[in-house]
Amino acid sequence: MIRFDFSGTDAFLDKGQWDGAVRRARAAHSAILSGTGSGNEWLGWRRILKQPNDALLEDISLLGQEIAANADVLLCIGIGGSFLGSEAVIRALSPYFRPSPAAPDSHSTHDSQTASVSRAATGQDKKPLEVLFAGHNLSSTYLSELLSSLEGKSVYVNVISKSGTTLEPAVAFRIVRAWMENQFADCDRRIIATTDTSKGGLRKLAAQKGYRTYAIPDDVGGRFSVLTPVGLLPIAAAGFDIRSLFYGAVAMMNELHEVEGNPAIEYALRRYALHEAGYATEILSVFEPKLAGMSAWWQQLFGESEGKEGRGIFPAVCTFTTDLHSLGQYIQSGRRNLIETFLVSEKDRLSLVVPPDNDNLDGLNYLTGQTLKHINQAAYDGTTKAHSLGGVPTQHISLSTINEETLGQLVYFFEHAVSVGGYLLGVNPFDQPGVEAYKQEMFSLLGKK
Numbered sequence: 001m002i003r004f005d006f007s008g009t010d011a012f013l014d015k016g017q018w019d020g021a022v023r024r025a026r027a028a029h030s031a032i033l034s035g036t037g038s039g040n041e042w043l044g045w046r047r048i049l050k051q052p053n054d055a056l057l058e059d060i061s062l063l064g065q066e067i068a069a070n071a072d073v074l075l076c077i078g079i080g081g082s083f084l085g086s087e088a089v090i091r092a093l094s095p096y097f098r099p100s101p102a103a104p105d106s107h108s109t110h111d112s113q114t115a116s117v118s119r120a121a122t123g124q125d126k127k128p129l130e131v132l133f134a135g136h137n138l139s140s141t142y143l144s145e146l147l148s149s150l151e152g153k154s155v156y157v158n159v160i161s162k163s164g165t166t167l168e169p170a171v172a173f174r175i176v177r178a179w180m181e182n183q184f185a186d187c188d189r190r191i192i193a194t195t196d197t198s199k200g201g202l203r204k205l206a207a208q209k210g211y212r213t214y215a216i217p218d219d220v221g222g223r224f225s226v227l228t229p230v231g232l233l234p235i236a237a238a239g240f241d242i243r244s245l246f247y248g249a250v251a252m253m254n255e256l257h258e259v260e261g262n263p264a265i266e267y268a269l270r271r272y273a274l275h276e277a278g279y280a281t282e283i284l285s286v287f288e289p290k291l292a293g294m295s296a297w298w299q300q301l302f303g304e305s306e307g308k309e310g311r312g313i314f315p316a317v318c319t320f321t322t323d324l325h326s327l328g329q330y331i332q333s334g335r336r337n338l339i340e341t342f343l344v345s346e347k348d349r350l351s352l353v354v355p356p357d358n359d360n361l362d363g364l365n366y367l368t369g370q371t372l373k374h375i376n377q378a379a380y381d382g383t384t385k386a387h388s389l390g391g392v393p394t395q396h397i398s399l400s401t402i403n404e405e406t407l408g409q410l411v412y413f414f415e416h417a418v419s420v421g422g423y424l425l426g427v428n429p430f431d432q433p434g435v436e437a438y439k440q441e442m443f444s445l446l447g448k449k
C-alpha cells in the first residue's frame with residue numbers, strides 16, 4: 001500500500017490558476033486512458049498491464065531460476081531504461097551486504113553497481129547469484145576490473161537494448177562477448193538478448209548466434225520498460241517475485257482509473273502549478289538508502305519525459321540523512337525554487353536498538369532503548385518541518401513496506417503521473433529527441449559513417 005500527502009505544497013499554490021489547471025490535468029488523464037494524446041503509439045506500458053501475459057511471466061521466472069541455479073553472476077548489459085529499472089528494484093529488495101560464513105562483510109556497497117541477492121530457492125551449497133551491471137558507462141577501468149572479478153566464476157549475460165545499436169552497451173557487449181567466448185564452451189547458451197521484436201543489430205546477432213531472446217514490445221519506450229522482459233528477467237534471476245511486482249502495478253493502474261481522489265493526477269497537478277510559479281527543481285529525497293535506485297529510475301523517467309522545449313522541472317535526488325550533511329544547507333537556505341518530495345518506507349526490514357552505556361561520554365543516554373527507526377523517523381519529521389519553514393514545498397509518498405508489490409505500485413504511479421505531467425506542460429512525454437544531440441557530436445568525433 002502507498003500513502004500520499006501533498007498538503008505541504010498547499011501554501012505555495014496560486015489558487016487563481018488552479019481551476020484551469022485541474023481541468024487540463026483531468027483532460028490529460030482522459031487522453032491517457034483513451035489513447036488520444038500525443039505520442040499515443042507509446043502507451044504499451046499500460047497495454048501490457050491491461051492484458052497480462054502470464055505465460056511470459058512464467059517463462060521469465062523459469063529462466064531466472066535456471067540462471068540462479070547455474071550462475072555465480074548474471075551480468076546485465078544496458079543503459080538508461082534498459083538498466084535503471086531492474087537495478088532499482090533489485091537494490092530495493094536485496095540485502096545491503098552478502099553474508100560470508102568466514103567473516104561477515106561490513107563494507108558499504110552504497111556506491112557500487114552490485115546488487116547482492118539472497119535466494120532461498122538455490123539451496124544451501126551454492127552462493128547466492130550476484131547481479132552486476134555493465135554498458136551503462138564507457139569507463140575502461142570499470143569494465144576491465146569487472147571482467148577480472150569474473151575470472152573463475154560461472155557467468156550468464158543478459159544484453160538489453162531496444163534499439164540494439166546504443167553505443168555504450170554495444171561496445172561493452174562486444175568486449176564481454178569476446179571474453180565469454182574465451183571462457184565458456186557453451187557461451188551462446190549463457191547469453192540472453194532482450195531487444196526489439198525484429199529490428200536492430202542485436203536482434204540480427206542473436207539470430208545468427210542462436211542466443212535465447214526476449215522481445216521488447218514496439219509500443220513500450222525504454223524508461224517505461226521495467227515491467228517488460230527488460231526489467232523482469234534480471235529481477236527474476238535475482239530471486240524476486242516478478243508476478244507480485246507486475247500485479248502490484250496492475251492494482252495501481254486500476255486504482256488510478258477514476259479522476260476523483262486520483263493521487264497521480266494530484267501529484268502531476270501540483271508539480272505543474274509549482275513549475276508555472278517558477279519552481280525549477282524537484283528533489284526526491286529518501287531516508288532508506290535501498291530506495292536510492294528507485295530515485296535514479298524516477299530521475300530518468302521525469303527528466304527524459306518532461307525536459308523538452310525549454311520546459312520541465314529538473315529532477316534531483318537525495319539520500320538522507322547522508323545528503324543532509326552536503327546538500328542540506330542549500331535546500332534549507334539556498335535559492336528558493338525547490339520542491340521536495342519524500343519517498344519513504346513506513347517499515348524497516350530489521351530493527352536495531354541503541355544500547356545503554358553507564359559512562360555516557362557520548363551524551364546519548366537520552367536515546368537508550370530507542371530504535372534506529374525511531375531516530376530516522378525523527379530526522380525525517382524534523383527535516384520536513386525545517387525545509388517547509390525554509391520555504392520548500394514538500395510532499396510525501398510512503399510505502400507501507402518495501403516489497404515487490406509496493407514497488408510495482410510505485411512504478412505505475414510514477415509512469416501515470418509523468419504522462420499527465422508531460423501533457424500538462426504541453427510536451428510529448430514519450431519521446432526523447434534531445435538524447436540524440438550528444439550522440440551526433442560523439443559519432444562525428446569517432447568518425448562514424
Ligand code: PA5
Binds near residue numbers: 079222223224
Ligand atoms: O528511455 C529511453 O528510451 C532511453 O533511456 C533508452 O532506454 C536508452 O537510451 C537505451 O536505449 P536502448 O535500449 O535502445 O539501448
